[in-house]
Amino acid sequence: MSDELKRGLEGVLVAESELSHVDGEVGKLVYRGYDIEDLARGASYEEVLYLLWHGSLPTREELDAFAADLAAERAVDDDVLDTVRTLADADERPMAALRTATSMLSAYDDDADALGDDHPTETARRQGRRITAKVPTVLAAFERARQGEPPVSPDPDLSYAGNFLYMLTGTEPDAVSEETFDMALTLHADHGLNASTFTAMVIGSTLADVYSGVTGGIGALSGSLHGGANQDVMEVLHEIDDSSKDPISWVRDAREDGRRIPGFGHRVYKVKDPRAKILQEKLRDLSESSGDTKWLDYTTAIEEYLTDQGLLDKGIAPNVDFYSGSVYDTLGIPVDMYTPIFAMSRAGGWIAHMVEYQADNRLIRPRARYVGPESADFVPIDER
Numbered sequence: 399m400s401d402e403l404k405r406g407l408e409g410v411l412v413a414e415s416e417l418s419h420v421d422g423e424v425g426k427l428v429y430r431g432y433d434i435e436d437l438a439r440g441a442s443y444e445e446v447l448y449l450l451w452h453g454s455l456p457t458r459e460e461l462d463a464f465a466a467d468l469a470a471e472r473a474v475d476d477d478v479l480d481t482v483r484t485l486a487d488a489d490e491r492p493m494a495a496l497r498t499a500t501s502m503l504s505a506y507d508d509d510a511d512a513l514g515d516d517h518p519t520e521t522a523r524r525q526g527r528r529i530t531a532k533v534p535t536v537l538a539a540f541e542r543a544r545q546g547e548p549p550v551s552p553d554p555d556l557s558y559a560g561n562f563l564y565m566l567t568g569t570e571p572d573a574v575s576e577e578t579f580d581m582a583l584t585l586h587a588d589h590g591l592n593a594s595t596f597t598a599m600v601i602g603s604t605l606a607d608v609y610s611g612v613t614g615g616i617g618a619l620s621g622s623l624h625g626g627a628n629q630d631v632m633e634v635l636h637e638i639d640d641s642s643k644d645p646i647s648w649v650r651d652a653r654e655d656g657r658r659i660p661g662f663g664h665r666v667y668k669v670k671d672p673r674a675k676i677l678q679e680k681l682r683d684l685s686e687s688s689g690d691t692k693w694l695d696y697t698t699a700i701e702e703y704l705t706d707q708g709l710l711d712k713g714i715a716p717n718v719d720f721y722s723g724s725v726y727d728t729l730g731i732p733v734d735m736y737t738p739i740f741a742m743s744r745a746g747g748w749i750a751h752m753v754e755y756q757a758d759n760r761l762i763r764p765r766a767r768y769v770g771p772e773s774a775d776f777v778p779i780d781e782r
């Protein structure tokens with residue numbers, strides 16, 4: 399047994415996976431061998447889910463059946479919607495509301511018991527399908543409740559992406575918005591053993607149900623070192639906009655104050671994240687066609703400045719969170735919904751990893767080096 403300590407499990411191999419691979423040296427991401435750029439530009443989010451969950455890209459017929467099955471599960475129980483409204487009234491943060499509501503969904507699933515040994519993969523798949531279908535409904539209802547609006551019922555004839563935007567606004571999205579959102583979902587669907595996926599895997603390795611894994615994944619994703627950074631980036635852009643400073647002076651001062659720049663740096667990528675490149679191009683297209691290039695100008699200026707300052711040479715480059723928020727802003731999505739939207743997409747990856755791992759399960763249980771006292775004499779409470 400090795401006694402080498404790997405803080406943050408950096409570089410530690412804990413499983414084999416066929417789902418996705420991140421090559422951090424060259425900035426390449428594949429899902430089951432397919433380059434993320436090809437998938438983002440050529441496949442819908444439903445196709446990507448099928449690929450992750452079933453192992454191959456679907457035929458047209460397989461996709462239609464899969465998408466219809468998923469769409470048929472979109473409705474959520476009124477009790478869950480009541481809870482979502484209560485959370486919105488209490489000003490709960492969207493990620494916390496999503497975590498609570500996702501956990502509650504299991505109460506309305508007859509299959510939600512811990513998986514046990516009988517065909518765990520099928521049960522996990524069924525739960526995963528339900529969760530994936532219902533999370534957008536919960537999230538859109540939460541945002542509507544915050545606006546004082548009733549929830550919009552899901553439309554099974556719309557795509558996964560189109561239906562979410564429809565439930566959020568009550569209006570069917572135009573083709574550009576739907577396509578943009580769909581692309582963002584594909585880009586966020588999976589990413590090796592990132593912290594939230596590993597969390598879901600650890601939970602799944604105890605043979606707990608998929609609701610528990612996804613609920614745990616949401617908690618892990620919410621932090622500012624992980625998915626929470628997309629909201630932080632947008633808050634920085636607004637902070638710059640509200641200040642008297644230009645983006646470069648703001649970032650220079652922030653760095654002098656020892657602040658980290660959200661949306662930069664990554665445990666695996668030592669070059670620019672390929673997803674950031676795709677989102678930046680999308681932002682450029684959207685900004686140029688609308689004529690509003692403010693966020694494009696700010697983000698590009700910050701990236702160029704930090705590159706000139708040598709951050710890229712140290713392996714600190716823009717990650718997926720640096721450009722996603724500006725893209726969501728063009729769709730009119732509120733800033734604190736960015737991380738929940740990340741969760742909505744990543745749930746597909748969490749479920750895929752839980753199913754894959756449980757098919758050849760081994761309880762995940764590492765150890766810590768004990769550095770506490772060797773022995774301590776116990777003193778009863780009244781004598782301390």
Ligand SMILES: CC(=O)SCCNC(=O)CCNC(=O)[C@H](O)C(C)(C)COP(=O)(O)OP(=O)(O)OC[C@H]1O[C@@H](n2cnc3c(N)ncnc32)[C@H](O)[C@@H]1OP(=O)(O)O
Nearest residue numbers: 622623624625627658659660661662663664665714717719
């Ligand atoms: C979807 C995702 O989860 S993508 C990541 C989203 N998170 C963020 O964007 C938050 C900002 N980034 C960070 O905090 C980090 O880059 C992390 C947490 C993502 C990765 O961190 P780690 O692999 O643990 O690297 P670590 O924190 O050790 O940083 C290594 C060096 O880079 C520096 N660094 C890392 N990120 C940044 C940043 N955003 N701004 C400035 N410097 C940074 C650190 O100060 C450190 O420098 P040092 O060696 O001189 O002390």
Ligand SMILES: O=C([O-])CC(=O)C(=O)O
Nearest residue numbers: 588589591592593665718
């Ligand atoms: O892989 C990571 O550590 C973080 C990340 O980019 C993701 O989860 O998408």
